[in-house]
Amino acid sequence: MEAAIAVAGEAAKLLAPHGGEIRFFLAGVAGEEVNGTVFSQEYESPEALATAFDALRDDIELRALLSRLGAAGSPTLLTSQSMGMEMPIGRTPKAGRGSILEVHSLHVTPGRMEDAIAEAAEVCAFVEANGATNARLIQLTYAGMASGLMAITCEHESMRAHARMADAWFSDAGIALQMKTMGANPATTRVASALYNEVPL
Secondary structure (H helix, E strand, O other): OHHHHHHHHHHHHHHHHHOOEEEEEEEOOOHHHOOOEEEEEEOOOHHHHHHHHHHHOOOHHHHHHHHHHOOOOOOOOOOOOOEEEEOOOOOOOOOOOOOEEEEEEEEEOOOOHHHHHHHHHHHHHHHHHOOOEEEEEEEEEEOHHHOOOEEEEEEEOOHHHHHHHHHHOOOHHHHHHHHHHOOOOOOEEEEEEEEEEEOOO
């Protein structure tokens, strides 16, 4: 794990000059993904991403790093690479970052996209009202078999802060919202949920 974190730090140094926010996470309570890692790059727009991608396409140092990662004895194994877009849901996320990232992946019921977006906005408002920050809705665009899924994400200052938010789900308001989003004819079906711990690089 120490070697994997070191490699992530090396990658961050190579990518940082090309913009975007770089973060690194360790999967904690994440089912079969436990002890996996996520290297995340977030750009302000598709154009900013494309500019960085084109600039890095022929970067010799990055190519060398990727070759090392694919070689025998590498401390990490690249298992998936995906792209997603933040979806507008009629609200501005509460500013802030946390050491705990919470992610819920959702399959949208055909014909229910508008309902799914409206419910996601309610969920984001609820979790932020109970201490979370940066609650957003992401649509996976190029993500292999997960393409088209949506993900609600939010952040927590600590596991204790997450626990307080989790308790709120079992309040009258929280239960009512759960019944609305997971009733007999839901707009979405949950595919997976996970908690990730941010690792400073």
